[in-house]
Amino acid sequence: MIRETLEKLSKEAAEQINEALAKENALEMLERIRVLYFGRKGKITELLKDVGKLSQAERPEAGSLVNQVKKSIEASLESAIQGAKKRKRESRLKSERLDVTLPGKSPKIGSLHPLTQIERDISAIFARFGFSVVRGPEVETDWYNFESLNIPKDHPSRDMQDTIYISNDLLLRTHTSPVQIRVMQQVKPPLRILCPGAVYRHDFDASHSPMFHQIEGLLVDEEVTFGDLKGVLGFFAREFFHESKVRFRPSFFPFTEPSAEMDIQCFICHGKGCVVCKQSGWMEILGCGMVDPSVFKHVGYDAERYQGFAFGIGIERPAMLKLGIPDIRLFFDNDVRFLRQFQ
Numbered sequence: 001m002i003r004e005t006l007e008k009l010s011k012e013a014a015e016q017i018n019e020a021l022a023k024e025n026a027l028e029m030l031e032r033i034r035v036l037y038f039g040r041k042g043k044i045t046e047l048l049k050d051v052g053k054l055s056q057a058e059r060p061e062a063g064s065l066v067n068q069v070k071k072s073i074e075a076s077l078e079s080a081i082q083g084a085k086k087r088k089r090e091s092r093l094k095s096e097r098l099d100v101t102l103p104g105k106s107p108k109i110g111s112l113h114p115l116t117q118i119e120r121d122i123s124a125i126f127a128r129f130g131f132s133v134v135r136g137p138e139v140e141t142d143w144y145n146f147e148s149l150n151i152p153k154d155h156p157s158r159d160m161q162d163t164i165y166i167s168n169d170l171l172l173r174t175h176t177s178p179v180q181i182r183v184m185q186q187v188k189p190p191l192r193i194l195c196p197g198a199v200y201r202h203d204f205d206a207s208h209s210p211m212f213h214q215i216e217g218l219l220v221d222e223e224v225t226f227g228d229l230k231g232v233l234g235f236f237a238r239e240f241f242h243e244s245k246v247r248f249r250p251s252f253f254p255f256t257e258p259s260a261e262m263d264i265q266c267f268i269c270h271g272k273g274c275v276v277c278k279q280s281g282w283m284e285i286l287g288c289g290m291v292d293p294s295v296f297k298h299v300g301y302d303a304e305r306y307q308g309f310a311f312g313i314g315i316e317r318p319a320m321l322k323l324g325i326p327d328i329r330l331f332f333d334n335d336v337r338f339l340r341q342f343q
């Protein structure tokens with residue numbers, strides 16, 4: 001009786017194991033078979049319990065029979081498991097094979113924005129004279145942006161048409177000059193600083209943006225003359241535009257006296273006249289002048305003892321001229337096809 005049961009059982013087990021081996025998830029199936037036969041309520045486990053209930057005379061033979069079948073099923077199950085594991089390992093090695101001789105994908109590396117590059121180029125030239133870069137807040141008070149710079153209450157640049165106000169007293173700075181005031185309040189002369197950064201005005205077309213960039217410079221020392229200003233800015237024109245011919249035209253700024261605008265000879269036509277310089281042969285590059293003594297009074301400098309000169313350069317315009325960019329808005333569209341050209 002038990003002999004027949006065991007024969008049937010071992011045949012069944014062999015079939016199940018073969019079936020399992022053919023499956024994709026062979027290892028999982030084999031584990032199920034193991035539980036089915038040798039688990040706590042497995043078929044062999046139950047049989048062994050039955051053997052314990054037999055009479056003392058029948059027990060040894062039945063016990064040995066069950067143990068034989070148990071060992072045989074265990075052995076084929078074990079070899080099936082090893083086989084399935086090997087197969088799994090091999091297929092993994094095959095699918096995860098890596099051809100190290102294939103060419104790699106080069107990562108896309110970003111680059112500095114053309115305006116940042118130009119700002120750094122300009123700063124580097126003035127650094128050779130000992131100017132160091134200082135930055136300040138873009139949201140300013142009326143006092144720092146206007147009052148301290150000698151720009152009276154009725155000055156047209158204070159108009160809502162030109163200045164972006166946040167509240168009565170707070171505004172988006174219209175120039176980086178307030179940074180110079182903040183530095184002069186804390187540092188005694190001599191002083192050589194450059195203040196680059198974003199500034200804001202109500203303006204938007206192909207050559208104006210409501211947000212644009214400036215670099216302003218300030219030098220304060222004893223015995224500073226307009227000759228020093230001309231020397232430093234002429235050097236800058238030669239280094240940056242490779243153009244040695246410059247001219248100064250009288251101008252007006254509330255915070256400098258005298259004030260001037262510096263032009264360089266057009267570096268495209270070299271003075272002959274072209275579309276870029278509107279046939280004039282000259283390009284406007286920057287505004288400058290000797291610091292008005294009343295500005296020194298606002299920051300507690302002795303205006304009898306110290307003089308200084310200041311200048312302001314818009315960054316977008318020289319960048320457009322140097323890089324041949326026709327529309328200022330291209331700088332702020334963040335189109336990677338545009339930006340990639342300046343890597």
Ligand SMILES: [Zn+2]
Nearest residue numbers: 266269274277
């Ligand atoms: Zn020209």
